[in-house]
Amino acid sequence: MAEIAIKGVAKRFGGFTALHQVDLSIADQEFMVLLGASGCGKTTLLRIVAGLETPSHGEVWIGGRRVDNLPPRERGIAMVFQNYAVFPHLTVFENIAFGLRMKKLPQQEVEQRVNRTAELMHIEQLLKRYSGQLSGGQRQRVAVARALAMEPDVILMDEPLSNLDALLRLEMRAELKGVLAASKTTTIYVTHDQVEAMSLADRIAVMHQGRIVQAASPVEVYRNPAARFVGSFIGNPPMNFIPATKAANGSWSVAGLTLPGPKSDRQKIEFAIRPEDVDAGSEGLQATVRVIEPLGPHTLVTCDVEGGLFRAILESNASVQVGDHLRLAPKPDRIRWFDPETTNAL
């Protein structure tokens, strides 16, 4: 059992605050992805859990044990680094065996575990090689095997796939998911790639400017963004936002459309909808087509709505021309509203 609790963790580097009072709990065997743009503090948070960075404030608990005063080696973790960090002076076998030898396991067990994890990562034919004789993808496999061989309670991964080329990344992503699910460890995985996050995670913690904005399942994060940032960061293309002004009877007027909306004291709030959640019809938002991008399965149409950009994903057989005036009807159950001041969902 290795649940992780991060309680009020803050980190300052000189005058710069990398993390503000972060709270996060991760269940045993959960796959948690920390997602955010570079500089949002996700790697710092991971390194604090690993013990490579000391928090300025707060506590870190792993498996019911407070660890923020312990060195990395006493935390029951293993880590996979972005640049692999495979020891160049040791063979692949000795790399995977490194942690086991530090634990002073008997030679027979070391061999057993190395062979088993090497087989799992499909690198059993590389055991006698050195890091310099491996490709990037193979090095990544060695790094993962080295972490798995430790049979840790927690595996921490810092953008492990970002140095691989696109095709290899896709292959490794699926493989990692299978291997980590089978290993029954708790995983924290840092990435800036939303597709990676969506496909791997049990839960995604979206980070922005040193705070966790939302921590929820991938579908929840996608469907019900807790804040404007989440909607604008996740999704390709991201959510559309249009200003809405108060109309009579608690409804809101949005680009020529009057919609029932949330109760709010504000005169102006923001209407939001995902590009795939609109249909072209006779009723809806008034839009002028600017750019048409046929993508095969569907067509991405960039329009002008109320002087702002609006992207809509339409069926590929929709016949639209640049300059057309469209009516885009939002699906009522997919409409979201945001407070422009606090940027939180209403």
Add this chain to the structure above:
Amino acid sequence: MSAVAEAPIATAADARRAGGWLLVATAILLSVWVLLPIYLLIVNALSSPEQVTAFPKRFFPSFDVGSLSFFINFAGVARALWNSVLVATLTMILSIGFGAPAGYALSRFDFPGKGTFRFMVLMTRAFPLPLLALPLAVMFIRTGLDDTAIGLALVHTTLALPFAVLITFSLFSGIPVELEEAAWTLGCTRLQAFRKVILPLALPGIAASAVFAFTISWNEVFAAAVLTIENRTLTAFLLQSLGESPLYLKFAGGAALVVPALIFIFAVRKYLFAMWGIANR
């Protein structure tokens, strides 16, 4: 028309060719400037005493080891040689003992005054040794360090230390910190991670830096001449005694000094380039 059009192109090509020749000529001139004296030194050291004083001069050695063997058996040479090796070895140990940890600290830790520290390390080379020699000699006599191997080694260490710090700094900086961090997460203490991961990777460079410190001490003559009397190092001994010696002995002594230093420097040249950030491996 065509001739007019071609003319500027031809001039540009000429200029480039002339520039190329100039570069080659300069390179040859500088090489000869450095290599010719060494070559003549070796030719004469390997010639018999008669050949050295004879005229015209020979440009090929006769491989007569008479001068060299006479030099080796010359009274005091063996002792001076031993002193040189002793002082240089002590210098090597001290400079790496102090320099490598300093280089490691500079590459791995951020501390206030880091930039100033690096600058000051270099600035130690700005003090001319002759300026310091007299006060040093007085101080050494007072503390009883004068005329001892360890005393001279301390002075040589000050000379060698900046290089040891800078070479090891660039060496450790070239080793990704993630390797160390990976070792920590795999069960190592800071010291174990250094011993099992960083040291094996840095060892060739540290050895090179050690050899360089050895060579600095081996070649140093001023402090050696001022601070030692009985326990002369080879350089100080040669300075003192070869002034009145016959020509062939001077050549033999010179060769005995120059050749080991040359071999050492040649062996570690790639790490010396690394010190200036040209290439690390």
